[in-house]
Amino acid sequence: DADVTQTPRNRITKTGKRIMLECSQTKGHDRMYWYRQDPGLGLRLIYYSFDVKDINKGEISDGYSVSRQAQAKFSLSLESAIPNQTALYFCATSDRTSQETQYFGPGTRLLVL
């Protein structure tokens, strides 16, 4: 969905490096999410935010941090990347009025060497 964009689309980094994945949305949604997807494990929630001042841990938040800089922007940071953080990362949004449906970005493929 072009309304939710993620940068970069692909990233290769080395163990111990700090990296940031960015998500922007033009849908005007207040709720944003970060997921990672691994083969056989499906989508797992890392962090989510229901408003600019609201940050919540998901299922697998260890080793990650987030920043909600504005309603339209939600960034995910890996403070010190490790190889088992190699995965496909997705940002998603939802709106409190049609609250159940989530709209996903195109994903960021991250490889940690």
Next chain:
Amino acid sequence: SQKIEQNSEALNIQEGKTATLTCNYTNYSPAYLQWYRQDPGRGPVFLLLIRENEKEKRKERLKVTFDTTLKQSLFHITASQPADSATYLCALPPPGGGNKLTFGTGTQLKVEL
């Protein structure tokens, strides 16, 4: 916590046939259930939502059923086409409701000519 099971084996069917995918869940009764489609390397796309008081929901060639007694949802694609080939994910809200979806691992559908 809730557990979601989808058949991890790929489903191969012939063009024109009806594809039926299964989503089973345990441990609670969700207020609704969603189905998403995911193409390789892309983010999931919302297809249908069915609520606990709805037995069946249709959208064009898609049909979803929701059996709260069996704790199961069936997703049907009638008159399947090669373009329907993708991975299909079911997703449930947490106990008590909310926006934090839990996704199944998905079932890959391949429609052959």
